[in-house]
Amino acid sequence: MSHQEHSSQFALLAQRRFAPFFWTQFLGAANDNLFKFAFTVLVTYQLSLDWLPRAQAGLVIGALFILPYVLFSATSGQLADKYDKTRLIRFIKSLEIAIMVIAAWGFFTVNVPALLGCVLLLGLHSTLFGPVKYAYLPQQLSERELTGGNGMVEMGTFVAILLGNVAGGILIATPQVGPQHVAIACLGLAVLGRLTAQVIPMSPAADPSLQINWNPVTETWRNLKLAHQQLAVFRSLLGISWMWFFGAVFLSNFPSFAKDVLHGNEQVASLLLVVFSVGIGVGSLLCELMSRRHVEIGLVPLGAIGMSIFAIDLYFASRGLPPADSLTIAQFMAQVAHWRVLADLCLVALFAGLYSVPMYALIQLRSQASHRARIIAANNILNAIFMIASSVAAGALLSSGLTIPQLFLVVGLANAVVAFYIFLIVPEYLLRFVAFIVSRLIYRFKVTGDESIPTTGPAVLVCNHVSFIDAVLVMAASPRPIRFLMDHRIFATPVLGWLFKLGKAIPIAPQKEDPATYEAAFAKARAVLDDGELLCIFPEGGITRDGTLQPFKGGVMKLLEGKEAMPVVPMALTNLWGSFFSRVESGTAMVKPFRRGLWSRVGLVAAEPLKANEVSPELLQRRVGDLLGRA
Structure with missing residues (x-):
């Protein structure tokens, strides 16, 4: 043995x-x-x-x-x-x-x-x-x-x-x-x-x-x-x-x-x-x-x-x-x-x-x-x-x-x-406490394939975007701290926005809407990877409004420029659509507590890492879609 x-x-x-x-x-x-x-x-x-x-x-x-x-x-x-x-x-x-x-x-x-x-x-x-x-x-x-x-x-x-x-x-x-x-x-x-x-x-x-x-x-x-x-x-x-x-x-x-x-x-x-x-x-x-x-x-x-x-x-x-x-x-x-x-x-x-x-x-x-x-x-x-x-x-x-x-x-x-x-x-302790509460007491959170998240060195985690607490759940799946590149509008959300700022999440705006914020976000994100940390990005560009996987934007490729050997880990959050923190058909989230009761089952599935020089937005979207279909 x-x-x-x-x-x-x-x-x-x-x-x-x-x-x-x-x-x-x-x-x-x-x-x-x-x-x-x-x-x-x-x-x-x-x-x-x-x-x-x-x-x-x-x-x-x-x-x-x-x-x-x-x-x-x-x-x-x-x-x-x-x-x-x-x-x-x-x-x-x-x-x-x-x-x-x-x-x-x-x-x-x-x-x-x-x-x-x-x-x-x-x-x-x-x-x-x-x-x-x-x-x-x-x-x-x-x-x-x-x-x-x-x-x-x-x-x-x-x-x-x-x-x-x-x-x-x-x-x-x-x-x-x-x-x-x-x-x-x-x-x-x-x-x-x-x-x-x-x-x-x-x-x-x-x-x-x-x-x-x-x-x-x-x-x-x-x-x-x-x-x-x-x-x-x-x-x-x-x-x-x-x-x-x-x-x-x-x-x-x-x-x-x-x-x-x-x-x-x-x-x-x-x-x-x-x-x-x-x-x-x-x-x-x-x-x-x-x-x-x-x-x-x-x-x-x-x-x-x-x-x-x-x-x-x-x-x-x-x-x-x-x-x-x-x-x-x-x-x-x-x-x-x-x-x-x-x-x-x-x-x-x-x-x-x-x-x-x-x-x-x-x-x-x-x-x-x-x-x-x-x-x-x-x-x-x-x-x-x-x-x-x-x-x-x-x-x-x-x-x-x-x-x-x-x-x-x-x-x-x-x-x-x-x-x-x-x-x-040390806000990481507080953030992990929130992640622990959400993943254990609000949801029954099951993680599959977490061994694919590298234990050392930099990596990019690519995930679908279903709810306002996606980052919290991804954080709960990893023993290492993760920095997040996320929509600047989430930072205006009461409580959650404060938590993400505390966790040094990087706000990003669409390039056409705010070019300066867009470029600054990618500069900060590349610095995170240069420091050997984990970075998570939601390539759909925003939270889904109908529960389906949206097309991945090209920003992830901009992030990976010059980093051919960087590990890229496709991930999928499952069964979150329709819960309190996700949008519903009306497009509004967090308005109806206990919509699905307490401890509803949600999950995260991670796939084997890919090398940065092997990926494209379309390939990453297919991999995340496959993970959703497998869940």
Whole structure:
């Protein structure tokens, strides 16, 4: 069986090039979270330290863990490009064993400063591993396997986080011998991770001649400038970093939230983490289902909306809960009011999964392959800066007198403001969200032949023109952004016109009516193709008035002048005639809602690309007509 023929992504777990790496990553994530959560519970519930207040313990531990991301991410990105990734992984896992030996001594002697030092060292371990992880997969997996492989790793990470947190909470709560049990478990997981790393196949260096810049400040700045060269990628990095800011506020405050607000014991704190982890895992899996195996960044606004709604509701759900002694899980679950708290936490996490996974996928798809590890390193740096800022801001707000529920409210409101700003400066997210809503909730949209749309490089998409939302539906069929050449009159349409302007569609007028606009439109369209982007044109020149395919005009040939090898993809929108956004016999559109009811079936069919020197308006019209007849 070739690499491309696997029945599902789970088949990768039977292959040496993936399975040992998967389990190495899984064990490392489980160990990090077992250690951190057990240590947090230890200093929150079992110890009383004047120099480390219980309410601040989670914030301090979280800040120490991510500090190495700021200091060493730039260097780790270079190491991942310069050296064999498998040798690097084995070294990192050996380092983990050494760290856990120190941690075991710290747990056995209950030496809090030593354990805080281990938190810092574990952060360094994770900093080194992050870029290697994202650079290893593209080397070992084919293009068709990459999305599935990344999905498996993300799923495994969420499960590992869940199991690590649960195990940490249970082990540390064992009377008298809890710290010793945690020490043994952490050391055992580190040894297992090193054994699985030994079986990972070799993964040659991408750039052995790379000169390492050991100055973290200048290299960090260089990586951020590198990421900034692709604005959509850079702004997605910022969006992901905000998600970590948002999530860190919740994760670092769960022990105190469980103890001081919900009046629960250590197991209740573990339950909150279980619910949160399950929510993230479910949200991440839903991305695959809701996006129909495409990278669907239209899910990002949906995720942001849900994060704010349920974070705000969590504030109201956790106000005024009756005081109680340390509740067990059974006692906690017996109170109906607590179910709303758990539902809010789960849904906050679920929508965070919908928000973050498409952003990660966009970064992987659009980053330069030769610099992907360093782009990931830049992402880690930004994540760390935002998480440290989260710890500082949350600590300051709590010290100023805010309660933890009020902190959740503030973060939920801030998320709404940040999300609105991101969608204004990166309109592609908003446009894809509209396309997602139209293609999933207004119509039942089926795409056939979408593999004909090139995944890289410039191409011209040629489509029939049936309705005012043709561009939205074509956009929904492609994971890549598309620029549109469309009738200038559509820009006068309320709402839709604003959206198309936001999406940088290019208005075109008939040559006889406005020669200047006509020539300017083609100049802009050719510049789009020169930049390696996709361009869609509707050669009929206007929306059909009777539902039939109109003659194709010669403008498409003007567009293709001097571009003999340019791929031209014929496409056909089907069954749209007679719907709300199309004209009817009266010639008027958008006057009779629910004309065909909700979720009426519409589709798009794409044919194999042609070369520009092979096409003519008549040939393209025949090809589109054939697609309509086939639908």
